[in-house]
Amino acid sequence: MKKIYKVVTALLSAISCSALMSAPGHAALFESLLGEANLAFDYGGFIRNENALSITNKENPANQRGNIFNGVSVRRNGAPVGSPAVIIRDTVVRPVETADTQWNLEYVRGQLDTTLSLTENLKFRAEVRAIGDPTIYNDEFNHSDVPTSDMAGTLQREPNYFEYRYDSGRAIFPGSGGRGGEPQDANNDAFEARQLAKLQAEEGSSPLEWAGSDYMVDLPKFYLDYQKGPLLVRLGNQQIAWGDLFFWRIMDKANGLDLRRHSALDFAPEEFSDKRISSLGVRVSYVLKGWEADSYIQRFRPTILPNPETPYNVVPTQFTVHDQFKLFDDEANYGLRLRGPLGPVDVTLMANRRYNHFGVYQWTDSDVVQGLQPNGPAGAGAGPVTTPLEGRFAGELADTPFEVDPTGVTSSREFVTYGAIARLNHVDTLNAAIDHFPASQSAGGAHASSAEEQERQQDFFTQVSGGLRAHVVRDYKRENNFGLGISYKIRGPRSSMFFDEIDADVEISYTPNRKFTATDVSPFDDELIEEDEWEVGLVLQKFIRYSATHPSVFFIFQYLHRTESDIFGRHLSGYDAEPDAADPENRLPTGRSSFDAIAVALQQPSPTRKWRIDFSFLYDLAGGIQVQPGLRWKPSGPLTIQAFVNWVDTVRGNEYNNALSTLDFADEVTTRVEYQF
């Protein structure tokens, strides 16, 4: 952050010095550079009520109160590795009550957009975005409702809708070598406590954002624009939107996404305009002979995921995430894009160097000094399990990725199923947490050589612990992206309704040595998945005029191909697990060779454009679909009313082999009532 501030301060100082030059010669220079003084102030904005009503009885499985094992009797057959037979047989019911969610979202949102023109060439723009969430949801999670639950951190204890929290620079084991400045001492409880105090201790990744659990205010636009002729310099907090696709972002590599606000389920044609994360930086573009060179250097900010226990959370809350953004908050991304005509086509060339905003996840020690629970979760019929191990291994567990808490994983079935949900290999993940953490071995863990053996070990651990939470760090890795875009207008016969004037675009990006979360969540950087990734998108756009009375219907068809990961950045080798398979070996992920999807969008305005019908769908060719029909009514200038439906489902194949099943719970109707001023 300091580096960015220095650059910004230096540039602002330079501009201020120019402004202070008052000698006549300097005044002329000043005017020739900045234009005539043209002081003017404009503002506008809107107030909007947004609601999303759930139209399904599905709950979000990533949340405690949507966990698919709540209220379900699950048989456990526990045994340590090497044991010739099952040692403990019992039945467990996860001790959390399932919710009956009716409202997924209830916002009051206001936005104020202001522009202060200083001279003909210089203006300052600020946009204030404020969102209040009355949090009147009927089924919010509270950890105190779960007996004995007292997990580390704050985000998973009860819903926090808007604060982005990350660690304040802790030592992480062992992948990054004790970053944070403190030497590791596995047996020092005081050290562990200091480490733990850093969990989620930092708040907000932007100095221009203020958030609480039920509100956020930020300045997504806060910049100074200098435009003279073909030169544009934009200095300050800004979004950088490159690329022209919706649902996915092949060339749009500059900014991460802020998914706190309705996740990826907002109105699809808005193309992430409310989601792209603004950041401090400088953007310079110049146009010469029809070619535009557009460059930027901008502070890195990661994608912000919805917090645990909030309606659109996608990271199962049995995980506690140690976000390491603090170690990257003064890092910058930068890039260059060239666009212009080349014969019959328009060409875009793009290169950027950035920290991948999704990040990678790796096991880390939990630092939670908590022995095995005296009472495990209430076993259905069998009663609480008591073992001679109760209260033991507190020091060891602090140096493993595990934390004892009933809101953690409570059975191997849950372990296997949530491994599939997270697109991880449930056998390898536990082996990595044992092999790479000596304390895990001290606590009785051992490398399992078969799926069945591992599941028994998982059952055993959950039986003696009363539930295990898992701790991971979210780390960020540099990568280089190179992109090529080609646009061509297809001309067909003028009389043709469908084949004339089709805009065809191809976008291709290549990322060498991209790093992905390993499916075993290994803590070592050299065990991350590292692959060259290609992303290819084909877009066909067409306005079809089929009626003399109605404006054209706007039609977009898109095809996406990615060689290594899905649209959420998860590596495809974690796909296609079958957690309910009879043979434990068949429950493991077998992977997917590529991610392929199509998207279609239609927009049909009424003759006066007072009404507009929207329809879009995204179909993962492996069987997942998101359908979004919508209707917008603009009865008068200031008032707009909009409704759209999200329906997400797996329509064929294995639900763990398509990306969209992650949002399968989000069948809902969203309404927006907006008043502009």
Next chain:
Amino acid sequence: MHLIKYDFDYGRRALLEKTLRGAASAGVLTSLWPMISKATTLDTRKAYPEELTSIEAHTKGKIKPGDTITADNVEHVEHLLDPIQVKQIVEWNRRIKIVEGLSHLDKLLPTPYLEATLSNQGRAKFDKTGNVRDGKTGKPWIGGNPFPDPQTGIEAQAAMYLNWGKYDYAQYAMREWDLGAKGNIEYQYDFLWCELQVTSRSDGEIFRKEEDTLRYHTILFTAPNTHAGASFRNLTWYDQSKFPELVGYIPDFKRVREYPTTQRFEPIAPGMTFYLSDAWGAGDPMLTWGNYKIVERKPMLAGWQNNWGGEGQRKNEPLPTHGGPEGKNFFETQMELIPEAIVVESEPVKYPRAPVGKKQAVIDARNGQYFRYRTTDRKGSLWKFWESDYAPEVVFPNGKTYWSWSHVQIHDVQTNRMSRFIQVHDVARYKGQLDVEDPEEVYNRFLTTQALRNLA
């Protein structure tokens, strides 16, 4: 004893005969443009009998300057108005004030354009592709009206296609209201309208040496907030048989997108009755329409003066309105008798999916400028009627007065919706301006696709 050289209906009969004959010069007593170019005066009255230049003479004293046309007296000028205007007066209590007519061409056109017209007379030719060229060099047209004395429909329309506003650069700050059938204001928009002539410039230059381009044109919405930043950029090729390149920035999507030709026949914002194709009665390239023919020559009432709303309009205040169910449908308008209007009909021959069947542009034979425009749908039913009113005394933000348009009123007669707009001092921080010193600056600021993104 005062001898009347021509009987009362001589002028109208002569215009009718010219219409039936097809090709003919403007003027009744003499050909207008040869007379103007030879004479030292720019007065057009000598080319027409008094019955075509004086409303009092024309109506035998029933209507005179200073009178107001209402439902009570419209019968005396009904033949000078469009039937839609008559309907507006009779059914919606519209009123039109009558003023003494202007006759000098320097009050009917901007000076640089008039001078270019006079100096370049006779040099315009259609090439084999149908485009207008300088007959001497074969290069794009060199400015002014290429056919000030039009003999055919396409000649009459060519001046409108080649230079809409009659300036090399025009930047209009505009405020627009859209009214529903019940006369209530449903939408209000502010936008900036920029026209940069690349060729056919009155200064004889070719901007950036782009001989293959006729015009860059941008519409930038500045209000309301949800529509602010929405924009359209039109690139019109010099070859008038080629379709323009149309791109637009859509705030909903935060994207610049390319539009197809059919977009030219659709409202550019919710509630508007205005289509890009309608601009200046010549919104599309000339040769993408066809079957041009002059269907009528006759005297008419047109608003060429006193339509500038004065300080109110300059200060961005809404002009007084009247008529319609709520008294909000019409601006106060002043009209005068013009001796000869040419009605040119054409069809969208290259737009098989256009909802428009035909259009009729009504052009003043003296200055070649359109002032009325009407379209029919594909079934031949009357659809939209445009009325553009002008003033030679429009005050721009630089304090100078210019010849320019003042307000426009559009009536969709099939739905009874109306759109009307005026030229104001500024919208947001963008002021109106004409003929800038540095066209490169406005080009970069408003007329490139990159500019659209920056303006958004």
